[in-house]
Amino acid sequence: MTRFFAYIRQFLDRLAAIRSAVVPPADGARWPLHLVIAVMCFLASIALGITLTVSNIAEEWSADLAGVITVQIKPREEMAMEDQIARALEIIEATPGIASAARVPATSAAELLEPWLGAVTLPEDIAVPQLIDVRLAPGGDPDLTALTQRLTNAVPGAEVDDHFRWKARLGAFAGSLEALAIAALFLIVAATVAIVVFATRAAMEANREIIEVLHLIGARDKFIAGEFQVQFLWVGLRAGLIGAVVAAVLLLSLTIFAGGRGEFFLPGLGVTWQTYPALLLVPLLAAGVSVMTARLTAMSVLGQRL
């Protein structure tokens, strides 16, 4: 165990020692760079949250797309509830493309109202709407408009809720939202690369004399590029951490403050919890992108010198 801790400490020491030895760090002068990369990482975090959440929702909803229609029967004076249901079942089952139809076990009014009113005692005879679950045959595509027509004609108080239709539409919307967020992620990475290219060139220009001296005493391009790489490693990590933390705080508070109501209408609309561990990737990605970009930029700049 002590060996394990010793190992960890050694690793951390080594990590802390990873800094440029020769090129002076210009951290103080680099706050705009930190800011821009932190903003990029914030945006990337949000896009990542959207991607994960939306793909979660889209998945959940498309799982329902097996095809379920709900027929709701509202109580009416002109017909008894039991008759309404029996007639509706008859009509539905006679429709081609339907696999099965079953009444959803009756819920008492009290149970339905509990979330709203709390546990209350209600008169037993309060009529509440009843539901019929209709499963479509696999591949079946019943004419829902005609079915709706027939049902509403024959059964007063019947309403067809073809929510799988709008769920499908929402699913498609979720899909394009996801694609959009992924595209945004790519653009953010591209913008970050461009920023780091600029920053690396500027840093190399500012340290021109040092680079030349290093060359003349026999440093290889790799060594010099490494000096700049290491600086951008820390810039990427720091800025990425700031951006991701700010995004996490924002997403969390949105989920907490808006989630209560949002959850009621659209279950799971808060950011999925998977987003938060995934946000840890953002600083790592930022550091990786910064290091790679700085390296390639430095090597290409150095390659043009003698």
Added chain:
Amino acid sequence: MVRFENVGMRYGMGPEVLRDISFKLETGSISFLTGPSGAGKSSLLRLMYLAHRPSRGHITMFGEDVNVLPRAEMPPLRRRIGVVFQEFRLLDHMSALENVCLPLMVTGAPREGYLSDVRELLTWVGLGDRMNATPPTLSGGEKQRVAIARAVVAQPDLLLADEPTGNVDPELGIKLLRLFMELNRMGTTIMIATHDMALVDRAQDAMHMHIDQGQLSVVRMSEGALP
């Protein structure tokens, strides 16, 4: 070790600052390069430490044809050359000690392997108590000695010194000359550019070349060398 054949050099599109330079440095030799300011001494050294390519002619260093040497193969060659720059070119944000460590650091050698040697060298040039000072806080003479220590720390085969006594009092100048002679006795090939004729007269058996308006002439040969 070093061979120039009809070398010409210009900066950018400017006029030729060196014309038809031909000479040879034998391994283990010591030579002086004199000439008035602006004659082209620094430019000639710049060609030798591979900071500039000739605009014509041929330069051979350590048997390598510099004209066709790929970039990637320059670092190993440069590591065999120690340079005392005329303007020192120390890194201002680093201590004297770190500056002297630099040529070893860039080779990737482990720090523990050379740190005590570097300290010893700095003590030997009289900077034992100034190791942690940064160049801006050092006097001209102190900077000069740090620059010399940096040039010799990796035990180069060829040492090029551009006006190494330009910033020091005559007494220290003589001490530095003795240091160079000592290094030469240990096998380092040395070329010193200077306008200090007194220095040249003190080293009677050294080769002496004179340059004026970009043209080189050999004033005195050392034994066994050919122009």
